[in-house]
Amino acid sequence: MDRTSPSDAGAGDDTLLALGPAIVLVEPQLGENIGMVARAMANFGLSDLRLVKPRDGWPSEKARAAASRADHVIDGARLFESVEEAVSDLTYVLATTARSRDSFKRVRGPEEATDELRLRMGAGQKSGILFGRERFGLSNAEVGLADEIVTFPVDPSFASLNIAQAVLLMSYQWMASSARGRLPPRFSAPEAPPASKDDLYRLFEHLEEELGRRGFFRPPERREVIVEDLRALLTKAGFSEPEVRMLRGVIRSLTRKPADGDEK
């Protein structure tokens, strides 16, 4: 772990990821929660973790264990004595709150907030997000230090997110906001191209011939309509060439007599 180049930590190749917002935990109580926060961040390419007076001290073995393998985030975490110190190098700070507050600050949803974060980052600004204590969140004074408030669209009748969950959602939304618009599904399956029409038509003919021999088209004057439905059904999926080949094998097999030695 190279602690002299914090901007590279865990961010992979993409410089944009390395520029993600700092995650600032204010007086977190449980090491486990800090670990789960690190894990959440690492999943979405964030690595700048800042701790303001963690109750049970730092470093924390419980945090490391809960972080799964997000050691780079745990190792790179920095300690501060106050929120003011923790955000001193930032230019745009969001405070997460669970409840609405008497405040004149602008309140954003996560999506709008991460859009704003990206905008600021694009302009070379450093940003951060404050998360409060497990028990009572952020004090009014701490919220007062932030530029804007971000809150989650939770069901008002059941609002109960812990800090690790809140960090997970913001980290996810941060990553999602980069993908939005372009949305390159990273794991997109190699979409097999549809079979040629010729392949498809030979499948139709094969099937229709075998069905015709078995009296499928009844009454005969409805043959055309039924064929049309069948073809529509077989066209719908855009079957690939291997899929068409498999279907022809299925037809060949089904029209055979069951043989000894096959499954019962």
Next chain:
Amino acid sequence: MDRTSPSDAGAGDDTLLALGPAIVLVEPQLGENIGMVARAMANFGLSDLRLVKPRDGWPSEKARAAASRADHVIDGARLFESVEEAVSDLTYVLATTARSRDSFKRVRGPEEATDELRLRMGAGQKSGILFGRERFGLSNAEVGLADEIVTFPVDPSFASLNIAQAVLLMSYQWMASSARGRLPPRFSAPEAPPASKDDLYRLFEHLEEELGRRGFFRPPERREVIVEDLRALLTKAGFSEPEVRMLRGVIRSLTRKPADGDEK
């Protein structure tokens, strides 16, 4: 646990919320995780929790404790013996996977996936999302039962979401997609709704039985792989109930002996 009135289970007063996707946990191991899943769901107005063979049994006091106060989700959870059973009343099923898979299924990001879920719900369809085991996720056969795959835009160098985190993200995105209030541009609701999974699975069984009797699965040790491919192929088109009925008629017909008086 009331297994006799599935449609009422745990749904709150709000009809829209009650229409959210079912969350299906496949062989979850730890009660704590199930509880955290319930808590995540409750935050975002989801309540239809389905458990396929939870390892440590059900009900679970650990689950209840971890659920915070999401008792309505825990109390309404339903138990199933298989994924097939758990999704039998649904018409659109997403499988969450962490890794790319050799599959011809369409892969969506969470945002796109929840847009699709809303579209389907708007058309009166019932949907669900499958989440795999803590250790190794979903089997290929289980993924094969789903219509499409949803995966998270995680950092490829650190992909480590547990099931509670994955459920939290999908639940959040579900809520966020309603807040966005915009529908995906691409297609309007499908003309005929897809058949229920139960109908589809009976088609699978019918076809596989007839093929098995005719030695289609060769060599026998490849049976599972071939079945998987077949099912993927038959799932792809999102066949409607009349289409599934037609396909079953096709199978019945093909497995008959050609008779006199039929077409030549």
